[in-house]
Amino acid sequence: MATAALLPTIRAISPLREMGAYEALWAEPKASFKSLAERFREFPDRLPSDFVSEHQTAYFTQLVLQMLRESGVMQFGIRVHRAGEYPKKLRDAEDPVELLYYRGWWDLVDTPSVAVVGTRQPSQQAIKNTTRLVRMLVSDGYSIASGLAMGIDTAAHNAAINSGGKTIAVIGTPINQVYPKKNSDLQEMIARDYLLISQVPVFRYSQQTYTRNRTFFPERNKTMSALTEATVIIEAGPTSGTLIQARAALAQNRKLFILDSSFRNPELEWPREFESRGAIRVRTYDDIRKNLSLHVHQNR
Amino acid sequence: MFTKIDELHLPDHYHLDGSDACYFIGEYTAGRGFAHSDTNQFIYNLKKSVDRRGLPEYRHKEAAIVQAGRVLRSSLNPEFIRRGTFVPIPPSCAEDDPLYDDRIAEVIRAIAPQIDVRKLIRQVVSTPGAHLVQNRPGPRQLYENYQIDESLAFPTPSAIAIVDDVLTTGAHYKAIQRILQERFPGVPVSGLFLARRVPNTE
Numbered sequence: 001m002a003t004a005a006l007l008p009t010i011r012a013i014s015p016l017r018e019m020g021a022y023e024a025l026w027a028e029p030k031a032s033f034k035s036l037a038e039r040f041r042e043f044p045d046r047l048p049s050d051f052v053s054e055h056q057t058a059y060f061t062q063l064v065l066q067m068l069r070e071s072g073v074m075q076f077g078i079r080v081h082r083a084g085e086y087p088k089k090l091r092d093a094e095d096p097v098e099l100l101y102y103r104g105w106w107d108l109v110d111t112p113s114v115a116v117v118g119t120r121q122p123s124q125q126a127i128k129n130t131t132r133l134v135r136m137l138v139s140d141g142y143s144i145a146s147g148l149a150m151g152i153d154t155a156a157h158n159a160a161i162n163s164g165g166k167t168i169a170v171i172g173t174p175i176n177q178v179y180p181k182k183n184s185d186l187q188e189m190i191a192r193d194y195l196l197i198s199q200v201p202v203f204r205y206s207q208q209t210y211t212r213n214r215t216f217f218p219e220r221n222k223t224m225s226a227l228t229e230a231t232v233i234i235e236a237g238p239t240s241g242t243l244i245q246a247r248a249a250l251a252q253n254r255k256l257f258i259l260d261s262s263f264r265n266p267e268l269e270w271p272r273e274f275e276s277r278g279a280i281r282v283r284t285y286d287d288i289r290k291n292l293s294l295h296v297h298q299n300r
Numbered sequence: 301m302f303t304k305i306d307e308l309h310l311p312d313h314y315h316l317d318g319s320d321a322c323y324f325i326g327e328y329t330a331g332r333g334f335a336h337s338d339t340n341q342f343i344y345n346l347k348k349s350v351d352r353r354g355l356p357e358y359r360h361k362e363a364a365i366v367q368a369g370r371v372l373r374s375s376l377n378p379e380f381i382r383r384g385t386f387v388p389i390p391p392s393c394a395e396d397d398p399l400y401d402d403r404i405a406e407v408i409r410a411i412a413p414q415i416d417v418r419k420l421i422r423q424v425v426s427t428p429g430a431h432l433v434q435n436r437p438g439p440r441q442l443y444e445n446y447q448i449d450e451s452l453a454f455p456t457p458s459a460i461a462i463v464d465d466v467l468t469t470g471a472h473y474k475a476i477q478r479i480l481q482e483r484f485p486g487v488p489v490s491g492l493f494l495a496r497r498v499p500n501t502e
Contacts, residue, residue, distance in 0.1 A: 006459040008380045008490050012302040012323050015309075075311060083303045084326035084339065084495075105501040107329040110337045166501065194501070 013047060015078035020061025021048035022080075022099040026201035027060065033199070033219050037095035040081070047082060048098060064202045071176035077102045092252040093226040097199040100223075101175045103191035108166050112294055113143040115170075115224050115249075117242050118152030118234035126235040129259060130155040133232065136285050138165030141294050145170060145228050147220060148187060150180055152234045152242075157186060161194075168195045170224040172217035174202040199223055221245035222252075229293055230255035232282070235262060236270075243270055250278055255291055257282045301325075302375045305467075305496070312498055315439055315470035322473065322491035325371055328466050329500045339495050342367065346465055346494070350401045365403060368465075368494055369410020376411065376492075385457035386417045386492075387480070389464040389472050390446075394426040404463055407494075418452045421476050442475035448483050460489045467493040 025031055025039075025048060039051065049057050068076065079086045079100040087109055090096045114137050116130060134144050134156050144160035145168040146153040160167035169190045171179075175198045178184045190196050200216045218241045225231050225248040233256070236242035249256040256279040262271045263281055275281055282288055289295050302323035310316060326339035334344045345364035352358050373381065388404035408417040424445050437445075462476050473491045480489050 005488060006380055006383055007377055008321075008384060008459070008461045008492060009302045009304075009323055009375060010377045012304040014304045014306045016306045075308075077308060082301055084324070085337075106327070106498065107332055107336065107500045110329070110332075 013080060013083040015080055015083065016061055016065070017057055018048045018080045018083075018099060019064060019078050019101070020057040020059070021050075021052040023060040023064050023201050023203045024048075024052040024056045026204040027207075031204070033097065034095045036098065040098055047080065060203065067202055067206065068176050073103065073176045075103070076175055077106060079106075087227060090223065090226050092254075093222050093248065094251060095222075096226070097223055100197055100199050101202075102195060102197045103175055104193070104195040106195065108143050108168050108195040109197075109227065111143045111166060112141060112292075113145050113168060113228045114288075114292070115145040115228040115231040115245065116152070116156040116234065117146055117221070117224070117231060117236075117245055119236050119240055119242065120149050120151040120153075122151045122155070122235050125261070126152060127155045129261070130234050131159040133234070133259075133285065133288075134159035134165070135163045137288075138163045140289060140292070142292070143168055145224050147171065147217075147224060148179075148183055148190070149217075150182070154183060154186065156234075157190065161189070166194055168197065168227070170197045170220050170227065172198075172200060172220040173213070174198055174200045174205050176202060177205065197223070197227070217241055218244040222248040225249040225254055226252050228254065230257060230288075230291070232257040232259070232288065233262065234259055238268060238270060246270075246274055246279070250274070255280065257288050257291075302492075309496065312496065313467055313470040315474045320470070320473070320477070320491065321488075322467065322470070322493065324467055324493040324496040325375065326495045327498045328495035330497050332500045343466060343495055346403060346407075347401075350399060361403070365406045365410055368407040371494070372407070372492065373411045380459065380461070381412050381415060384416065384459045384461055385420075386411075386415060387420050387460055387462050387476070388417065389462060389476060390419065390421050390423055392426070394423065397426060404465060407465070408463055416457075418449075418457075420449055420452050421446050421479065422449050436469065437471065439471045439474035439478070442471055443478055446475055446479050448479060453483065456484055457487050460484070460487055461492045462489060463492045465494045467491070467496040 081098045116134055130152055138160055143166040144156055146156040148169040148171050157167045173179045178187050205213055221244045225245050231245055231249040233242055233246055246256055258271050258279050260283045262268055305322040328339050328343045329336055334341055342364055345360040348361040386408045391401045393399045405417055460480055462473055477489050
């Protein structure tokens, strides 16, 4: 050790290297968010690069950087657990993500935010409800998070933008991919002017079929819930991925709001199920407002 | 834990390049105010003007200095704390100015009592804070306004860390790095920052 250079830090996180290591971990065939979270639970002081060889880390760093650049993603950011500005609120998730990719304005993560989500095949009324609700949330000072899917998600992002608010897209594809393709422009706009977040590994995604990659969608719902203080479900069928987020919201101690229209639909059992576990039935906007932080603070 | 400035951060600090060994703890979001994040609150407290001295609010500044010392101590190499030389980036107001703020040197002293902190860099003329002037000076202009305080140059440092609270463009760091490398050839120079500044959406 006597000849080693005197370095100011014992170790410092290089987000780019951690990205390479995360991608390498995901390149292992059995990797899942659950299996990764288990590894980090077992070794809570470790970083992704502690599980991967120097060589592998360097290889995947370069590979993924190149993949991102080739798809036109020149600027992006990384959040890694244990480095500054990793959102502590993510740790409320059952299997918290160790690393996130983002594009756009990270400061939106620290603004009060509400997730507005729902079915990909909404009724006209549901779209109207989304737009109206988002407008009110925006005027109350909330940023609107959603998942950039068809239907309610798209309506929520658009309503936030059109009413002069801020929006966060937590997507189920890597930051260099879009699903559905129809939302390419919207995704680019969000990445440029707002905030786009993904936990999905770039390399692994490029190696899998669409069917395998679909499993990433519900995972992002758990992250979206953890990043926000509440989730509002506008409309969702009994098998909708939205219900994954509903479950996560309650498990993470987040507020869960379900619009009254879902309760009035005789075919749906889930609204009452969630209500019995703590979800709030929304008859008027005030049912939401009075349960959110900005209202509580104002009236303290 | 420190994060090392890498390629992903460089666009925010355009005077730095990939060869600079710069480290930071948190991210300070410009223009977002005190309450925006823990890091913002911390930096606001630390930068609280010295003309508030004696007022109750001033304890927030003192607490922030202690906290900064603690965070740095737990993130630094203990061997470097013993043997490295810490050079604060000089504040914009000179020592005879009533608004002279010695906070960076105080932060360094809060790391460990015996630490080698040296105010090696002096300004030839006092400058207004970078945020107060229209055209921020580049590394070259800053360099021309800096000189080494020769009374503090001995013994020759074995390694130098330039310390500041917020890394912005990197201009001050580059200017000081240059003057130190000229004066102490071969001595490694790195940069330690409590936060790096990131832009905000507004």
